[in-house]
Amino acid sequence: MKIKNLTISTLFLTLGLVLHITVPGAVGLMKPDFMLAFFFFALFELQSFREVLVISIVCGFLTAMTTSMPGGEIANVVDKLMTGPLVFYTYQFLINRFNQKITYCFISSIGTFVSGVIFLSVVQVLGGIQLPFEVFLFGIILPAMVVNSLxxxxxxxxxxxIKPKKEAKLRF
Structure with a gap:
């Protein structure tokens, strides 16, 4: 992993972690995962599957440490390990075919939805959900899709x- 990619990914995950910590638990102790937006940008900067796995594991453990949902620790790691490669390869496929902002919005919406469904499915298997699945889907996942896209x-x-613009090099 290149130092530049590692540094950028670390900055994105740190910003996402701060946001994740400050958002309180909402419906049934589950909170919207706004760290996903920063996780996705960390993935957009990567070049290899190995890097994606490393960042996915780190993001999974960071969100697991700050979860408010019973059973959410395991669910966070599983969902980031599955969502990371999906988002990475979808981004690689779409970025040269569509407008960058459309690609970002589409990927963040789909990635948030997939991440939320995987998270809820794992927590449901572990027995941590007391409310119906639909309550979490409409109360947490769909609003998080909109907020993450924005x-x-x-x-x-x-x-x-903040990205530097390439300027013509003048020689004298």
Whole structure:
């Protein structure tokens, strides 16, 4: 893993962790996973499957440490390990075919949905859900899809402004 990719991924995951810690548990102690937006941007900067697995594991453990859902520790690691490669390969496939912002919104929506469904499925198997699955789907996952899409657009706008523009090199 290149130092540049590691540093950028670490910064994204740190920002996401701070946001994840500050969001309180909502419906049935589950909270929207806004760390996913930063996780997705960390994945967008990577080049290899090995890097994706490393970042997915790290993100899974970080969210597991800050979860408020009973049984959410295992579910967070499993869902990040499955969502990370899916998002990475979807991004690789779509980025040169569609507008960058459309690709970001689509991937963040689908990635959030898949992550939420995997998380809930694992927690349901572990017996940590007391409410019906649909309550979490409509109360947490769908609103998180919208917020993560908006957050991804905001982050992409910030990144556009801070990335250095390539200037013509003048020789004298």
């Amino acid at each position: 957050l991804v657009l905001l982050i992409s706008k910030v990144l556009e402004r």
